[in-house]
Amino acid sequence: MTVGAYFTELFGGFFGTRGRSIDTLFVTVISLLALFAVPALANEYWLQAILIPFLIFAIAALGLNLLTGFAGQLSLGTGGFMAVGAYAAYKMTTAWPGVDIIAIFLISGFFAAGVGILFGLPSLRIKGFYLAVATLAAQFFLIWLFNRVPWFYNDHPSGTITAPPRTFAGVMITGPEATAEVRYIVALVLLALFVFLARNLMRSRFGRAWMAVRDMDVAAEIVGIPLLRTKLLAFAVSSYLCGVAGALFVFLYLGSAETIAFDVNISFLVLFMIIVGGLGSIAGSIIGAAFITVVPIFLTNLNPILGIDFPVDLAKHLEVIVFGGIIIVILIVEPHGLARLVRISRERLGI
Numbered sequence: 001m002t003v004g005a006y007f008t009e010l011f012g013g014f015f016g017t018r019g020r021s022i023d024t025l026f027v028t029v030i031s032l033l034a035l036f037a038v039p040a041l042a043n044e045y046w047l048q049a050i051l052i053p054f055l056i057f058a059i060a061a062l063g064l065n066l067l068t069g070f071a072g073q074l075s076l077g078t079g080g081f082m083a084v085g086a087y088a089a090y091k092m093t094t095a096w097p098g099v100d101i102i103a104i105f106l107i108s109g110f111f112a113a114g115v116g117i118l119f120g121l122p123s124l125r126i127k128g129f130y131l132a133v134a135t136l137a138a139q140f141f142l143i144w145l146f147n148r149v150p151w152f153y154n155d156h157p158s159g160t161i162t163a164p165p166r167t168f169a170g171v172m173i174t175g176p177e178a179t180a181e182v183r184y185i186v187a188l189v190l191l192a193l194f195v196f197l198a199r200n201l202m203r204s205r206f207g208r209a210w211m212a213v214r215d216m217d218v219a220a221e222i223v224g225i226p227l228l229r230t231k232l233l234a235f236a237v238s239s240y241l242c243g244v245a246g247a248l249f250v251f252l253y254l255g256s257a258e259t260i261a262f263d264v265n266i267s268f269l270v271l272f273m274i275i276v277g278g279l280g281s282i283a284g285s286i287i288g289a290a291f292i293t294v295v296p297i298f299l300t301n302l303n304p305i306l307g308i309d310f311p312v313d314l315a316k317h318l319e320v321i322v323f324g325g326i327i328i329v330i331l332i333v334e335p336h337g338l339a340r341l342v343r344i345s346r347e348r349l350g351i
Contacts, residue, residue: 034188039181047180048253050297055187056248058289059194061273062282063241066198068271069279070207071234072214073123077135078242079266080142083259084112085243086250087152090161094154101166101173105190105247112243113236115142120235124228127217139264147259162256174251183252190248191286194241198282201237210234211280242270276327278337287338296323 042051060078067073088111092104119138123131146152153161165175172178173186201207209230212220221227250257269292277288299319334341 031192035185039184042184044180047184050294052180052184052187052253053249054289054293055184055191056245056253057270057273057293058286059187059191059248060242060245060270061277061285061289062191062194062198063238063245064270065274065277065279065281065285066201066210066241067234067238069274069281069284070202070214071210071231071238072127072217073120073231073234074128074132075135075235075238076132076264076267076271077119077138077142078270079262079264080139081112081116081239081242082246082249082266083142083146083262084115084239085109085246086257086262087146087161088112088243089247089251090163091152091154093164093166097164097166100168101251102168102186104166105244105251108247109240109243112246113240116235116239116242117232120232120239123231123235136264136267139267143259143262158258160256160258161250163251163254166251176255187248187252190244194244195282195286202282206230206233214280272327274337276330276337278339281337281339283342284337284339287342291338295326299323 038051039047060082063081064075064078067075085108089104089108092099092107093101096104115138119135122134126134147159150156150159153159156162163174165177166173168186171182173182202210209220209225210233212223212225213227213230213234217227220230246262249261254261273288273292274285275288276291277286278284296319299322330338330341334344
């Protein structure tokens with residue numbers, strides 16, 4: 001398989017077209033630029049403050065979109081599941097210092113998947129708003145648990161968890177000596193891996209079962225789809241990705257964190273990402289994460305660019321108002337999100 005064909009299989013088909021030479025060229029160029037050019041050209045601010053959190057939130061948004069967009073199960077517990085992955089990774093790095101950090105990241109997701117299955121059990125009896133409230137309760141319970149039980153943060157007086165220096169294949173991945181370029185590449189490769197797995201999963205019988213349950217669960221049960229197993233699998237896969245994202249959030253981005261880093265605002269933030277990007281769209285997860293991550297930073301720096309001198313407090317309020325207004329306009333113009341807008345634009349341009 002050629003490099004172009006591989007990247008097309010990995011990332012292609014996002015916007016409704018596959019197998020075209022222009023798709024192969026476009027996806028190959030973007031992928032190679034992201035892997036090689038961006039780490040070489042971007043400064044540390046862009047890598048640390050923008051690109052790394054964007055990639056991490058894209059993984060979390062992908063996990064939530066599999067659950068909400070594809071399986072139709074509304075969840076507001078994303079921040080809690082991310083916290084499970086973060087604290088699991090912290091406990092494993094302190095207990096098993098010899099294990100490679102990439103393995104730690106991947107294993108931490110399984111702890112979040114187990115918790116996701118536990119809190120997904122009510123999905124057989126309740127749905128919609130009531131299920132959202134149940135997962136919101138999971139969010140508050142998990143944050144309370146990690147905050148109140150000292151064992152989770154190794155009895156640290158400040159209650160924080162800190163990413164220790166760890167390597168993979170002799171390269172420093174976490175800790176103060178890990179470069180932003182290395183951490184960016186790790187996050188990028190993991191996102192590419194999960195996108196590839198998610199695309200193939202949605203083509204499988206499990207993905208088709210999720211979409212059947214989303215469209216009409218009663219009809220899905222009549223044709224023989226086991227509702228509980230299907231919904232719990234969706235919660236497990238979604239929570240796994242959110243758990244890995246939580247581990248990356250602390251180890252690759254923050255460096256150290258308290259439970260407030262995973263409060264309910266994170267859950268709503270990731271939910272906004274998939275709504276703006278597009279429910280039921282893998283590309284929408286990535287586009288939404290980029291939009292929610294980059295636009296506030298752009299608005300923060302807009303006043304100096306335009307030469308407008310607003311008071312600091314007024315400027316922050318205006319940023320929130322403008323940001324909210326942009327989201328509302330996007331959802332009015334295209335309720336299916338930015339991914340749908342991109343698809344329509346490509347169809348009209350004939351590319």
